[in-house]
Amino acid sequence: MPVSPDIVVGVTVRAKICGIRSETDLRLAVAAGADAVGFISGITHFSEDGLSAPQAATLSAMVPPFVTRVLVTHLEDASAIVALADEIGVDAIQVHGLVSSATVSQVRATAGGRKILAAVHVTGRDAVAIAQETAQFCDAVLLDSRTEDRLGGTGLTHDWSISAEIVEALAEIGCPVVLAGGLNAGNVGAAIAAVRPFGVDVNSGVEDASGNKSPQACRDFVTAAHDLRASNTARVHGQPGDSRSGGDGP
Secondary structure, eight states, X not given: OOOOTTOBOOOBOEEEEOOOOSHHHHHHHHHXXXXXXXXXXXXXXXXXXXXXXXXXXXXXXXXXXXSEEEEEEOOOOHHHHHHHHHHHTOSEEEEOSSOOHHHHHHHHHHSTTOEEEEEEEOSSTHHHHHHHHHGGGSSEEEEEOOOSSOSSOOOOOOOHHHHHHHHHHHHTTTOOEEEOSSOOTTTHHHHHHHHOOSEEEEXXXXXXXXXXXXXXXXXXXXXXXXXXXXXXXXXXXXXXXXXXXXXXXX
């Protein structure tokens, strides 16, 4: 029996570690307690962590139960996005490209029940209206920073006051928000306090100088996120932070 979407509860903030590109990265993320891991594939903008579909599929098959596998893709064609998700074998799809709401809706309709996250790049106050529009067609909105040549993995924060406004607006329709962009163990606590997201997403913020995931940074980030609660943001109704045995998460 589903819980009413009008019930607001305090929840542990979910933590996703993105940009998994090796078995070692994956093992470190899982050992750190990440709720979800992200595989970047199908890219149109620069990313050091991009994987081919076979590479991502090999890693995805190694993920243990109760850790959500997320395809993060820049692709802009709905059928291509879903085909890539099928090939890799994931539980959720993060549509991170520059796509229309209609495309997000089509991905959701054809994704075989997978939860769909849609990225909104917070580059100004227009992001509020974009997020409100996008939220109608996905299961969660992910707020990220961007540059001219990167759609994510920038290492840059954005204006958290705008992100907080988006969280407040989307709470009214029960849409969870995941915060990304320049996060690390040192600032994730302040970010959660300021924005109150359902979840947080990190990539470069837990890497060492060589671009590999750092075991200490991964542990510190996940611990910092899990130690805090977002009491007024998540409305319970098939939340995308649930595991593969229930709902799927970012």
